[in-house]
Amino acid sequence: MSAHASPIHHSEAPKGWIRHYIFSFDHKIIGTQYILLGLSAVTIGLILSLIFRTHLVWPDAHIWGFANGIVSPEDYLRLITMHGTLMVFFVLTTVPQSGFGNYFLPIQIGAPDMAFPTLNMLSFWTTLLALLVLLSSAFVPGGSAIGGWTAYAPLSAVGQIAGPGQGLGETLWVVSIALFCGGSLMSAINFLGTTIDLRTKGLSLMRMPLTVWGWFITACLALLAFGVLLAACILLLLDRLAQTSFFIPGNLDVSGVVLHHSGGSPLLWQHLFWFFGHPEVYIAILPAMGIISHVLSTFSRKPVFGYKAMVYSLTAIGFLSFAVWGHHMFISGMNPYSALAFSIITLVIGVPSAIKTFNWLGTLWGGKIHFTTAMLFAIGFVSLFVTGGLSGIFLAQPALDLYLHATYYVIGHFHLIMGVAAIFAMFAATYYWFPKMFGRMMNEGLGKLHFWITFIGVYCIFMPMHYLGYAGDARRYSSIESVNYMIPLHPVHFFITISAFVTAGAQLIFYFNFFWSMGHGKPAERNPWHATTLEWAVSTPVPHDNFAGDYPVIYRGPYEYSVPGAADDYIPQHLAPEQVAKAG
Amino acid sequence: MPPHVTVTDELEILGAHGGAKPPAGSGGGGGDDSRSSGSSGAFPQRIYVTGITIAMGAIFMFFMALVSAFIVRKGLGGDWFPFTMPRILWLDTAILLASSGTLIHARRLFKRGDRQGFRHWWAVTTLLGLLFLIGQLVAWRQMVAAGFYLASNASNSFFYVLTAAHGLHLLGGIAALLFVGWGRLRKMTLATGTEIVSYYWHFLDGLWVFLFLLLLLGR
Ligand code: HEM
Numbered sequence: 081m082s083a084h085a086s087p088i089h090h091s092e093a094p095k096g097w098i099r100h101y102i103f104s105f106d107h108k109i110i111g112t113q114y115i116l117l118g119l120s121a122v123t124i125g126l127i128l129s130l131i132f133r134t135h136l137v138w139p140d141a142h143i144w145g146f147a148n149g150i151v152s153p154e155d156y157l158r159l160i161t162m163h164g165t166l167m168v169f170f171v172l173t174t175v176p177q178s179g180f181g182n183y184f185l186p187i188q189i190g191a192p193d194m195a196f197p198t199l200n201m202l203s204f205w206t207t208l209l210a211l212l213v214l215l216s217s218a219f220v221p222g223g224s225a226i227g228g229w230t231a232y233a234p235l236s237a238v239g240q241i242a243g244p245g246q247g248l249g250e251t252l253w254v255v256s257i258a259l260f261c262g263g264s265l266m267s268a269i270n271f272l273g274t275t276i277d278l279r280t281k282g283l284s285l286m287r288m289p290l291t292v293w294g295w296f297i298t299a300c301l302a303l304l305a306f307g308v309l310l311a312a313c314i315l316l317l318l319d320r321l322a323q324t325s326f327f328i329p330g331n332l333d334v335s336g337v338v339l340h341h342s343g344g345s346p347l348l349w350q351h352l353f354w355f356f357g358h359p360e361v362y363i364a365i366l367p368a369m370g371i372i373s374h375v376l377s378t379f380s381r382k383p384v385f386g387y388k389a390m391v392y393s394l395t396a397i398g399f400l401s402f403a404v405w406g407h408h409m410f411i412s413g414m415n416p417y418s419a420l421a422f423s424i425i426t427l428v429i430g431v432p433s434a435i436k437t438f439n440w441l442g443t444l445w446g447g448k449i450h451f452t453t454a455m456l457f458a459i460g461f462v463s464l465f466v467t468g469g470l471s472g473i474f475l476a477q478p479a480l481d482l483y484l485h486a487t488y489y490v491i492g493h494f495h496l497i498m499g500v501a502a503i504f505a506m507f508a509a510t511y512y513w514f515p516k517m518f519g520r521m522m523n524e525g526l527g528k529l530h531f532w533i534t535f536i537g538v539y540c541i542f543m544p545m546h547y548l549g550y551a552g553d554a555r556r557y558s559s560i561e562s563v564n565y566m567i568p569l570h571p572v573h574f575f576i577t578i579s580a581f582v583t584a585g586a587q588l589i590f591y592f593n594f595f596w597s598m599g600h601g602k603p604a605e606r607n608p609w610h611a612t613t614l615e616w617a618v619s620t621p622v623p624h625d626n627f628a629g630d631y632p633v634i635y636r637g638p639y640e641y642s643v644p645g646a647a648d649d650y651i652p653q654h655l656a657p658e659q660v661a662k663a664g
Numbered sequence: 665m666p667p668h669v670t671v672t673d674e675l676e677i678l679g680a681h682g683g684a685k686p687p688a689g690s691g692g693g694g695g696d697d698s699r700s701s702g703s704s705g706a707f708p709q710r711i712y713v714t715g716i717t718i719a720m721g722a723i724f725m726f727f728m729a730l731v732s733a734f735i736v737r738k739g740l741g742g743d744w745f746p747f748t749m750p751r752i753l754w755l756d757t758a759i760l761l762a763s764s765g766t767l768i769h770a771r772r773l774f775k776r777g778d779r780q781g782f783r784h785w786w787a788v789t790t791l792l793g794l795l796f797l798i799g800q801l802v803a804w805r806q807m808v809a810a811g812f813y814l815a816s817n818a819s820n821s822f823f824y825v826l827t828a829a830h831g832l833h834l835l836g837g838i839a840a841l842l843f844v845g846w847g848r849l850r851k852m853t854l855a856t857g858t859e860i861v862s863y864y865w866h867f868l869d870g871l872w873v874f875l876f877l878l879l880l881l882g883r
Pocket residue numbers: 230361362364365407408426427429430433468469470471472473474475476477481484485486490493494497498499
């Protein structure tokens with residue numbers, strides 16, 4: 081391996097358990113901490129969803145932990161609020177970026193660590209604090225918030241009077257999200273600084289693995305979006321605690337009580353929230369796109385089809401995502417011309433998205449495909465991305481959206497494309513990188529079983545929701561029996577709940593595989609997938625400073641698979657040209 | 665290492681941030697040259713410059729969100745009542761502008777190697793910053809005395825929110841001034857320290873002028 085001196089003085093590995101595993105500055109430990117944080121959040125979020133799905137189809141079922149064992153309408157709202165908040169913020173935003181990104185970005189660019197390790201530690205602890213604040217709201221008087229993950233004003237701003245949970249619970253929700261913004265901003269600064277300045281010799285921008293591109297563009301989005309949400313949260317807190325009127329209109333009548341606020345604007349909250357919110361959905365999916373490109377290329381034994389187009393489309397999606405937030409507000413009474421503009425820009429985002437899909441298929445086309453579990457999840461991602469993206473195109477038509485907004489159709493759309501697709505990318509990443517992270521292989525048989533049940537399961541859960549949406553079934557209703565026209569839809573809901581239980585059950589296979597393989601999996605070689613990028617050039621477990629002072633030089637692009645004339649079907653990025661074995 | 669393999673994009677990497685420099689520099693030592701980190705030896709100082717630039721981007725967005733909320737909220741009309749701008753803000757603005765001037769001077773002396781003069785003007789800058797903050801508190805007192813409270817009217821709310829948010833960021837700037845002037849820098853060189861603090865300070869200065877004009881003309 082060619083080497084040049086360290087760009088950073090490498091530090092001694094910390095001594096002592098606490099410094100090493102708890103208050104660690106090491107990006108690998110911090111990445112793992114983020115992943116475990118996400119795993120806890122996703123587990124809680126999943127259980128909450130099972131509870132509210134149960135309640136929907138068996139309203140009289142006794143459920144432990146609720147007053148009289150019955151989920152009240154407010155409890156139902158609480159459940160979906162916590163489910164959404166946990167999943168969107170603490171899972172989808174956290175794990176692909178701060179989790180896997182933290183772990184693998186420095187290694188893939190040949191750096192010893194993130195640019196600002198202390199800041200890195202601080203962002204993790206801030207995020208953990210945010211999670212704890214959110215969870216603690218379940219134990220305060222009135223319980224946790226019932227305002228949904230979007231916390232629409234004015235009901236999120238007026239306090240207790242808007243319902244149990246809108247008092248202290250909602251305040252804690254806002255504080256938690258504000259903290260989360262802080263943690264994400266710090267993390268974004270680190271990702272950007274690291275990618276800009278700490279790339280090893282020879283690693284030009286156009287030689288970066290697409291994972292790195294995904295994390296980089298995501299960090300740009302996070303940097304620009306979370307500041308806006310933070311500002312919005314501060315204004316909301318002031319409305320709640322200091323009687324200001326940013327979001328509360330004058331003479332608002334809540335449950336028969338007229339409030340003494342002057343003319344604030346609930347729509348202002350929606351604008352601020354969605355100006356953050358739309359980039360946020362891409363914050364969840366761009367790292368996933370990077371991971372998927374990476375995995376597809378490795379297991380097709382082919383270069384990524386149209387690498388440059390991938391980079392440019394990623395960048396274009398990033399840019400455009402700041403100009404489409406209005407598509408969440410078509411029914412807000414906005415000017416039809418604005419709606420038209422938002423609609424057109426939204427459709428324009430479909431173009432780079434389609435380019436990416438086309439290139440993923442192009443990568444697969446004619447490849448020597450290895451159907452590992454990671455690969456299956458990657459292909460599953462592409463499938464989900466297409467399905468979910470298509471329903472997005474429908475929602476982007478203002479005329480259609482007037483009808484479909486706030487129905488199960490939207491739930492189906494964003495679960496397929498954001499919820500499940502991003503989770504599939506996390507699964508792909510886990511199966512793919514596990515050997516590097518823990519030095520052992522995960523069990524492929526269990527992995528494939530996990531994949532197939534999950535893949536079929538999520539389609540069974542979310543495809544019927546499109547149908548429910550067409551039929552006019554409103555989201556966030558705690559009872560499907562109280563409205564006449566919904567009663568015939570009951571069997572569909574029943575089917576969805578059963579599918580949800582089966583799919584959730586299949587995740588137990590994953591948990592088992594994950595924890596069991598840590599100690600008992602087949603020992604992994606350094607480069608079990610015969611992949612080209614730097615994380616596979618370092619030994620396993622990865623040394624404290626990643627390269628032990630021996631920094632690689634990069635000679636080529638990241639996806640040199642099946643290069644004609646080479647002996648092996650992959651050429652690592654760091655291999656000097658004269659070291660590459662010739663065929664024959 | 666195979667000697668001198670030609671890597672075509674090598675220079676592009678080294679130049680990826682700002683002006684390209686040949687990799688020869690042993691980097692980061694004293695003087696003003698905070699970016700010549702090259703690829704060997706000292707901690708690459710340019711990451712601090714990159715870091716603060718990025719952070720300013722985030723702070724900018726934060727304030728722009730507040731400012732657009734201001735504009736939208738005002739545009740709703742109806743209940744927006746202007747307040748009288750505390751007179752002291754004019755003086756305060758002058759003080760902050762002056763602090764940017766003394767900061768530029770301090771850095772110029774630093775580059776010339778005049779440590780004594782640098783310390784002196786650095787201290788003056790810090791004091792002016794503190795003075796500005798005290799002035800902002802006085803401005804708040806004047807607002808309260810005139811009956812303009814946080815929740816009295818949206819215009820007042822925005823006055824407090826914008827000045828408080830800016831003040832907190834400036835407090836951070838003062839902490840940074842103190843730390844770079846009198847603290848113990850570890851991996852960062854003094855040259856880099858002064859460089860990034862001055863970027864941040866001028867940024868907050870410009871931001872204040874903008875906010876001041878916004879409040880003055882838009883209240
Ligand atoms: C071609 C691409 C896409 C289009 C045209 C599109 C369009 C839309 C539209 C118009 C809505 C608003 C529906 C409504 O509330 O009435 C929406 C909602 C949503 N979309 Fe997409 N979308 C696309 C891709 C994505 C992606 C990639 C993600 C995430 C990874 C995503 C996540 C969401 C979420 C989370 C919501 C709903 C939020 C909520 O109301 O709770 N979408 N989409």
